[in-house]
Amino acid sequence: xxxxxxxxxxxxxxxxxxxxxxxxxxxxxxxxxxxxxxxxxxxxxxxxxxxxxxxxxxxxxxxxxxxxxxxxxxxxxxxxxxxxxxxxxxxxxxxxxxxxxxxxxxxxxxxxxxxxxxxxxxxxxxxxxxxxxxxxxxxxxxxxxxxxxxxxxxxxxxxxxxxxxxxxxxxxxxxxxxxxxxxxxxxxxxxxxxxxxxxxxxxxxxxxxxxxxxxxxxxxxxxxxxxxxxxxxxxxxxxxxxxxxxxxxxxxxxxxxxxxxxxxxxxxxxxxxxxxxxxxxxxxxxxxxxxxxxxxxxxxxxxxxxxxxxxxxxxxxxxxxxxxxxxxxxxxxxxxxxxxxxxxxxxxxxxxxxxxxxxxxxxxxxxxxxxxxxxxxxxxxxxxxxxxxxxxxxxxxxxxxxxxxxxxxxxxxxxxxxxxxxxxxxxxx
RNA sequence: UCCUCAGUAGCUCAAUUGGCAGAGCAUCCGGCUGUUAACCGGAGGGUUGUAGGUUCGAGUCCUACCUGAGGAGCCA
Numbered sequence: 398x399x400x401x402x403x404x405x406x407x408x409x410x411x412x413x414x415x416x417x418x419x420x421x422x423x424x425x426x427x428x429x430x431x432x433x434x435x436x437x438x439x440x441x442x443x444x445x446x447x448x449x450x451x452x453x454x455x456x457x458x459x460x461x462x463x464x465x466x467x468x469x470x471x472x473x474x475x476x477x478x479x480x481x482x483x484x485x486x487x488x489x490x491x492x493x494x495x496x497x498x499x500x501x502x503x504x505x506x507x508x509x510x511x512x513x514x515x516x517x518x519x520x521x522x523x524x525x526x527x528x529x530x531x532x533x534x535x536x537x538x539x540x541x542x543x544x545x546x547x548x549x550x551x552x553x554x555x556x557x558x559x560x561x562x563x564x565x566x567x568x569x570x571x572x573x574x575x576x577x578x579x580x581x582x583x584x585x586x587x588x589x590x591x592x593x594x595x596x597x598x599x600x601x602x603x604x605x606x607x608x609x610x611x612x613x614x615x616x617x618x619x620x621x622x623x624x625x626x627x628x629x630x631x632x633x634x635x636x637x638x639x640x641x642x643x644x645x646x647x648x649x650x651x652x653x654x655x656x657x658x659x660x661x662x663x664x665x666x667x668x669x670x671x672x673x674x675x676x677x678x679x680x681x682x683x684x685x686x687x688x689x690x691x692x693x694x695x696x697x698x699x700x701x702x703x704x705x706x707x708x709x710x711x712x713x714x715x716x717x718x719x720x721x722x723x724x725x726x727x728x729x730x731x732x733x734x735x736x737x738x739x740x741x742x743x744x745x746x747x748x749x750x751x752x753x754x755x756x757x758x759x760x761x762x763x764x765x766x767x768x769x770x771x772x773x774x775x776x777x778x779x780x781x782x783x784x785x786x787x788x789x790x791x792x793x794x795x796x797x798x799x800x801x802x803x804x805x806x807x808x809x810x811x812x813x814x815x816x817x818x819x820x821x822x823x824x825x826x
Numbered sequence: 827u828c829c830u831c832a833g834u835a836g837c838u839c840a841a842u843u844g845g846c847a848g849a850g851c852a853u854c855c856g857g858c859u860g861u862u863a864a865c866c867g868g869a870g871g872g873u874u875g876u877a878g879g880u881u882c883g884a885g886u887c888c889u890a891c892c893u894g895a896g897g898a899g900c901c902a
Binding site for chain 2: 421422423424425426427428429430432441443445446447461462475477478479497498499500501502503504505506507508509511564579580601603605606607608609610611612613616617618695697698740748749750751752795796797798799800801822823
């Protein structure tokens with residue numbers, strides 16, 4: 398019988414056996430302090446020379462960082478042990494003595510850690526981030542599953558661009574050009590006409606040569622799409638959704654947030670309603686801060702940071718100029734120069750996490766926009782069909798998981814939010 | 827794609843004006859019964875990113891290239 402480290406507190410006074418890896422070891426005379434991790438936690442195992450067979454003590458002496466081992470001993474509470482519990486070791490079996498491990502408990506540079514990402518994942522901080530990421534993904538699924546949404550998967554291999562603007566990864570599809578999906582939205586629109594409320598959740602690809610703390614070539618996106626919903630409806634959905642996700646992480650991953658030293662007080666404020674400002678109102682604010690960005694163009698990175706830091710909750714910016722937005726966005730009936738769209742900017746300077754809109758439901762207007770953007774009408778035949786057969790207003794948005802993880806964990810860079818980041822100039826490991 | 831900065835031991839970094847290539851950690855050996863990134867003593871470990879140039883002499887100055895980091899634009 399083996400015990401997981403997370404359960405040792407249920408076995409005080411009992412002899413248990415754990416299996417894991419040596420995280421760190423310190424020696425003191427006839428004592429060996431083994432810090433052992435097993436994926437569920439870490440515990441200090443104390444080996445006293447007089448308590449074990451001489452050959453066992455000698456074997457323990459040979460262990461290096463990340464050596465695999467099976468440790469048997471009695472659990473006791475001890476204030477001197479990290480975590481409050483430790484094991485008095487009676488026996489220890491070595492699985493493998495690890496070779497010289499590259500990642501030591503000392504400082505390392507970013508390039509070195511990325512080169513060793515497959516090993517870096519074992520570090521306490523990276524382990525905590527992986528667990529928080531998982532909780533965020535679980536919360537995302539639970540939110541939609543519990544609110545009447547049907548998961549409808551959208552394809553990763555696609556024949557055409559969803560938004561003509563961004564760069565796509567092109568691949569050979571039996572002699573035809575295909576692209577890795579940059580959004581499931583168009584397919585979501587088809588799905589929501591079947592199930593009413595749908596969402597897709599999966600990897601998304603962008604071949605943009607972006608080299609910033611907020612960009613990856615491959616990232617996870619969750620995209621809900623709701624039939625009959627207007628812009629206001631999805632702004633409400635977005636704030637309920639983001640609040641739910643944040644509160645779930647606060648409840649379920651307290652220990653991990655503590656381990657990465659995340660100050661949770663800003664997160665505790667994340668509940669509806671969120672501030673909502675129009676693009677024009679946002680510009681009034683930016684101009685008082687002295688922005689150089691001309692009205693009518695999209696916000697620059699500095700502008701986004703200003704807006705993001707101006708509120709202690711995520712801020713929703715809506716009704717951007719039509720010209721800088723995608724072809725499928727419904728024009729504002731009160732101002733045809735604006736689109737019924739919205740972006741949500743996370744606080745603390747993290748910036749855009751959500752982008753969404755009400756979609757054009759009139760077939761003639763949509764056709765006009767496709768032509769205006771010089772997109773191939775043939776490729777959008779099926780998309781136009783959605784407006785021919787019982788069209789209804791509908792809206793949706795997309796949320797980038799990595800940016801949310803980055804914000805909730807208060808990270809410097811999205812590369813730590815995903816196990817194996819695909820970045821400009823780095824696809825190893 | 828553009829701008830800025832950086833490449834010295836396995837890792838993190840020193841090296842004065844251009845003048846003997848150095849430390850901590852890691853590794854190996856020895857010591858210690860309460861360590862928390864332990865400590866103490868000892869040892870091994872180098873084509874200073876690559877190619878060329880200036881100089882009596884280059885880690886240091888110049889040129890090109892390579893690699894990486896930070897940022898911009900674009901976006902989630």
